Amino acid sequence: MTEYCNAIVAQAPGGPEVLTLAQVPVPSPGPGELLVKIAAVGVNFIDTYQRDGTYSVPFPLTPGSEAAGTVVGLGEGVKTAALGDRVATAEGRACYAEYALVPADAALPVPASVPLDVAAALPLQGMTAHYLMNSSYRVAPGQTVLVHAGAGGVGLLLTQLLKERKARVITTVSSDEKEELSRVAGADEVLRYQDFSAAVREYTDGAGVDVVFDGVGRDTFDGSLASLRTRGTLVLFGGASGQVPPFELQRLNAGGSLTVIRPKLGDYLLNAQERLWRSSEIFASVAAGTLTARIGARFPLAEAGPAHAALQGRGTTGKVILLP
Ligand code: NDP
Numbered sequence: 001m002t003e004y005c006n007a008i009v010a011q012a013p014g015g016p017e018v019l020t021l022a023q024v025p026v027p028s029p030g031p032g033e034l035l036v037k038i039a040a041v042g043v044n045f046i047d048t049y050q051r052d053g054t055y056s057v058p059f060p061l062t063p064g065s066e067a068a069g070t071v072v073g074l075g076e077g078v079k080t081a082a083l084g085d086r087v088a089t090a091e092g093r094a095c096y097a098e099y100a101l102v103p104a105d106a107a108l109p110v111p112a113s114v115p116l117d118v119a120a121a122l123p124l125q126g127m128t129a130h131y132l133m134n135s136s137y138r139v140a141p142g143q144t145v146l147v148h149a150g151a152g153g154v155g156l157l158l159t160q161l162l163k164e165r166k167a168r169v170i171t172t173v174s175s176d177e178k179e180e181l182s183r184v185a186g187a188d189e190v191l192r193y194q195d196f197s198a199a200v201r202e203y204t205d206g207a208g209v210d211v212v213f214d215g216v217g218r219d220t221f222d223g224s225l226a227s228l229r230t231r232g233t234l235v236l237f238g239g240a241s242g243q244v245p246p247f248e249l250q251r252l253n254a255g256g257s258l259t260v261i262r263p264k265l266g267d268y269l270l271n272a273q274e275r276l277w278r279s280s281e282i283f284a285s286v287a288a289g290t291l292t293a294r295i296g297a298r299f300p301l302a303e304a305g306p307a308h309a310a311l312q313g314r315g316t317t318g319k320v321i322l323l324p
Pocket of ligand 1: 178
């Protein structure tokens, strides 16, 4: 007999209101897959890009690639997980649900001391912060770094990890509340967006920063380029304010032999070894108490729409999670 569970389903691309609660069959794990009973779901910008059609995906759509929960079913050939294991993932499918499938090789073991809601807040933004500062651009101790949206999910984690690396961290935020959170995460200097590149120049005695991590995109791109030192690097990793339009490469020459890179997480999780390296360092830091994941908002699963609206509306800090 088919068993059913709650899941969010969007019939067609659109605004947050297209996300509605439905009853769907509990999925059955195929070869190499785990069936996971979801304890908490991570809400991410990529879910909003898929929902509104910015990224082309098939509909009807159940969004969600990030979650944490307990393994309740094993597909054929799975040897790396057992029933009852606590796992998290950034690479699940249709995770806005009570049950979801996770490829066994993308299931990250969750240390016993890390609660599952916290575990759901870490895989995507934590591994992103990790690859940005280790692999897109290897930040060295003593370097000066600009991080946009310093009180956001990636921003708070990245700031803490950069301070552990002994970098000097400047952030941008839009409000006093966000400034306070960014400072608690360790930011040395917290700026507002207006004229931030001039403030960065002033703070660095005219030199500019070694690297900018920019997930805001369209609204900050020009200022980010203008904040770099000669031979500096702009890591453009997102477009919370919109995607950056095409630009003239010659600007990199005029700006001082600059580099721009536009990375995405999937290309930095190429195999099990790379995934384990990043996730185990993130979970170990959380378990040791040197990295804190702030859950800024929790919504019931049925309120996925309002959760998207809050994230896109700049109304959130840290991580947004859904609770089935
Ligand atoms: P955040 O929690 O950082 O939320 C986005 C923040 O961006 C807002 O809180 C807001 O902070 C700031 N912002 C500035 N301008 C706008 C605007 N016009 N509309 C909305 N927000 C704005 O989100 P995440 O940490 O989840 O993600 C940050 C970025 O990183 C996103 O662009 C996301 O797509 C990207 N990303 C990219 C990955 C990759 O591998 N390439 C992986 C993961 C995320 P404030 O109010 O302080 O300005």
